[in-house]
Amino acid sequence: MKIAIIGGGNMGGAIAKGIAAGSLVPASDLTVTAHTQQTLDKIKGYDPAIRTTLDNREAVQGADLVVLAVKPWLLEEVVKEIRGGLDYRKQAVASVIGRSSFEELGKLLDNGSGVMPVMYRIIPNTAISLGESVTFIAEQGAPKERLDELVSIFSELGQTVVVKEPMMGPGTSLASCGIAFALKYLDASIQGGVELGFAPEEARAVVMQTMRGALEMMNLNGTMPQTEIDKVTTPGGMTLRGLAAMEESGFTEAVKAGLFNSK
Ligand SMILES: NC(=O)C1=CN([C@@H]2O[C@H](COP(=O)(O)OP(=O)(O)OC[C@H]3O[C@@H](n4cnc5c(N)ncnc54)[C@H](OP(=O)(O)O)[C@@H]3O)[C@@H](O)[C@H]2O)C=CC1
Ligand SMILES: O=C(O)[C@@H]1CCC=N1
Numbered sequence: 147m148k149i150a151i152i153g154g155g156n157m158g159g160a161i162a163k164g165i166a167a168g169s170l171v172p173a174s175d176l177t178v179t180a181h182t183q184q185t186l187d188k189i190k191g192y193d194p195a196i197r198t199t200l201d202n203r204e205a206v207q208g209a210d211l212v213v214l215a216v217k218p219w220l221l222e223e224v225v226k227e228i229r230g231g232l233d234y235r236k237q238a239v240a241s242v243i244g245r246s247s248f249e250e251l252g253k254l255l256d257n258g259s260g261v262m263p264v265m266y267r268i269i270p271n272t273a274i275s276l277g278e279s280v281t282f283i284a285e286q287g288a289p290k291e292r293l294d295e296l297v298s299i300f301s302e303l304g305q306t307v308v309v310k311e312p313m314m315g316p317g318t319s320l321a322s323c324g325i326a327f328a329l330k331y332l333d334a335s336i337q338g339g340v341e342l343g344f345a346p347e348e349a350r351a352v353v354m355q356t357m358r359g360a361l362e363m364m365n366l367n368g369t370m371p372q373t374e375i376d377k378v379t380t381p382g383g384m385t386l387r388g389l390a391a392m393e394e395s396g397f398t399e400a401v402k403a404g405l406f407n408s409k
Contacts, residue, residue: 147171147295150209152202152224154178154189157242158215160275166193167277168302177205203231211296213240213268221246225254232263238292240266244318248286248311264288266296267314270303271322279304280324282317315409323408327401332357 149171151158158178166173173195179202180186186198199205206212206228216224221243232239234255241251248265255263266288270281281300285293285308293308300306309317332353339349363374379385 147210147299148175148177148208149211149213150177150179150205151213151215152179152205152228153214153216153220154180154185154198155215155217156272157270158213159185159189159192160272161213161215161242161270162189162196163192164270164274164277164279164303165299166196168299170299170302177209179205202228206231206237209237211238211240211266213242215242218243218245221251222254225251229255229257234259234261234263238264238266238288240268242268242270244269244322245315248284252286262287264292266293267311268296268300269314269318269322270300271325273325274300274303277303280317280321281306282314282321283308284311284314286311319405319409323404327404330404 147170149165151162154162158180162176162178165171166176173193174197177197177199178186178189179199180189181200183200186200189196189198197205202224212228212232214221214224221241232255234257239251239255246267248267251265251267252262255265265286267284268281269283270279273279274281279300281304283293283297283300283306288296297306297308307317335353335356336346336349339353340346344352360371360374363369364371367373375385375389379389
């Protein structure tokens with residue numbers, strides 16, 4: 147599958163890096179565009195075989211899948227630029243834009259011919275660059291074998307979850323924004339560790355290994371977090387005092403507020 151990624155920034159670049167490292171799409175079948183040459187040079191650093199160009203119209207020529215990965219406010223401009231050069235019978239269009247919809251994308255792509263392309267919404271998280279993404283995919287009009295092919299590509303880069311469109315927003319909050327939310331906990335822990343007397347680098351190493359251990363216990367034991375929390379928490383002990391203070395400060399509600407307000 148030949149793939150053109152329009153906008154090789156944090157997300158588009160991470161997708162390119164991940165796909166180029168995978169086995170299903172040769173790097174030479176990937177074309178990435180950006181606004182500046184500096185970004186394209188960075189993309190070449192991932193794999194020199196990735197094709198790069200500042201010309202979006204040139205990039206989409208011959209692509210089986212065009213992935214739109216620009217900031218939301220640039221979507222309309224970019225679609226208008228490439229629309230005339232697309233053959234909707236052969237070329238599918240995917241949006242990775244966080245808050246978009248098939249309805250909105252369809253309106254922008256409508257060229258009055260009555261033919262619409264197969265459309266996808268694909269929301270990975272930035273860990274796709276190292277093959278550890280959770281990627282939500284929804285489709286509109288895709289034949290099963292084409293969806294399966296797309297899922298195979300992204301499944302090499304972490305877990306893929308195919309959903310109906312209404313779950314794309316919640317999926318984006320939990321997994322894509324979720325990377326930032328998880329890191330926010332780690333950041334707070336490191337800050338706290340420094341205030342407890344550790345050097346920042348020491349606190350970073352301790353917090354990372356603690357998080358790794360917590361995840362691995364859940365993974366190996368097949369448990370929910372509370373089961374592992376119970377194993378740590380001595381009645382009347384230190385952990386209980388800490389957990390109570392966290393909840394008094396609204397920890398669980400704060401995390402949920404982050405999820406609910408991001409979608
Ligand atoms: N970051 C994330 O974790 C996630 C992001 N998304 C979505 O991905 C999209 C991009 O976000 P993100 O990658 O963070 O943003 P970035 O700003 O990092 O990337 C946007 C890219 O678009 C390029 N660009 C700007 N104008 C044009 C143009 N006219 N033609 C082609 N390329 C252009 C920029 O080029 P240059 O670098 O040269 O300026 C930049 O590389 C957003 O819509 C966001 O909702 C979705 C899920 C997760
Ligand atoms: O913050 C955003 O809007 C994008 C979408 C999900 C992650 N980043």
